[in-house]
Amino acid sequence: MVVHAPISNARNELWLPPPAMASCIRAIMMRDTSGVPLSKEQRFNRFPVNPGCILLWTVRGEFQLLAPGEQEDRSRTRTVVPALSLWAPSTRPHSAWNPAACHSFALVLLPDAFAALTGITPLDYLNRVVPLEGLLDAEWMSWCQAVQQAPDDKTRIELVLRFLQPRWQHHKQRNKNENWILKDWVQYLTTHAATSSLGKSVRQVERRIKSWTGRPLRELRGIGRAEQVLFELAISSLEENTNWSDIASKSGYADQSHLCRQVKALTGYSPEALRGHIISHEAFWPYRMWGFCHQHQHHYRQQTAKDALPE
Known part of the structure; x- marks a missing residue:
């Protein structure tokens, strides 16, 4: 399923996963401003607090990240984001700017699924944007490069599913009522944390959830x-x-x-x-x-x- 979000003629699309992968993938977000005359103001990107782990492929152009809390201050130094990067869970809103036309492909993974698949603890990278090179192992990086070099976003989606589906089947122990809104995922986490280990006190449940997601x-x-x-x-x-x-x-x-x-x-x-x-x-x-x-x-x-x- 693809959803469009137009204001300009830039291509903005949201792809939602099939039910079998909804407990792993929240969505894929695609944006392409190629050939679209945008003003400096229109090249900003406003993002809310994010509970997920985002793998970002900047296929064309670049993102420049503004310092936290500098959403409206355009005079401050911006940090260039690596073309292949992890946007870890964040506790504050943030903004980025594209100095020119930009084509991005962002895979949004639930943090507990990201941790299960990669062995990386989201809490270790809270509020950070880091290069995927040196973070993911050789197998994952080979896949990331293939996604980057794919001829179009449809092929990128196919590569994502082909890579993640078999791997997720080994970890999938989720509720059958899978969907895409956070309220239900949080409710699942609470139940799963209370029944997955010996400790079942409120504090132990909350500690377990924070270790899985990086967030209380x-x-x-x-x-x-x-x-x-x-x-x-x-x-x-x-x-x-x-x-x-x-x-x-x-x-x-x-x-x-x-x-x-x-x-x-x-x-x-x-x-x-x-x-x-x-x-x-x-x-x-x-x-x-x-x-x-x-x-x-x-x-x-x-x-x-x-x-x-x-x-």
Whole structure:
């Protein structure tokens, strides 16, 4: 399934995995601005806090990473991102800039799946962007090079599935109700952590989850709630007056103030500012792709309806 997120004529596509791989791959995000006349402002990329492990192939052009907290300060030095890189789980929003046309292919893996497949602990690289060279073994690097050199993104997706599917079958011990939203994944982690080892105290469960994902359970739940806000914003995107109290209630926040604090912490923007940027700013293409995805919206509506039923 491919989802488009247009503002300019840049190609922005989101590919969702088949159910058998949904417990490993969250998505593949593709962006290509080749031949598209973008202003300097439109060449920024705004990313929220990320719980996943992202393998990024910069097929053409380059990304320059802004220092944390420098989303609006364009005068600071930017760090060039390696063409093949790991974007580890992050606890803060971040921004990147493309100095010219750029074609990127990003594989978003769930952190526990990444750890199981590679033996790399996400917590060791928290908030870092590091080269894949020297991080992954020879077999993985050979695959990464093949993906980089593939003639098109369709072939890259095929290479990803061909490489990961057989490897994931050796590790797959997941719930059968597999889907693509964070709330359900976090719930699975909680159950799995409580039943996978001898220690079953709350502290031991939380320690286990942090070792698998690099994040405390409380933070993962917070990111899951923020994702629900994004879905609600997509639903209400055509309305002039968004009911933030109603969205707070539907998304599991204590009140509107709680929602505002957490959304700003996870994205760098107030909810109303974020809503305006998603609708009208090129740089927020990752938010549009994720929030307006039909499959995400369908599952979220199902879950919302189910949660609203009396027990």
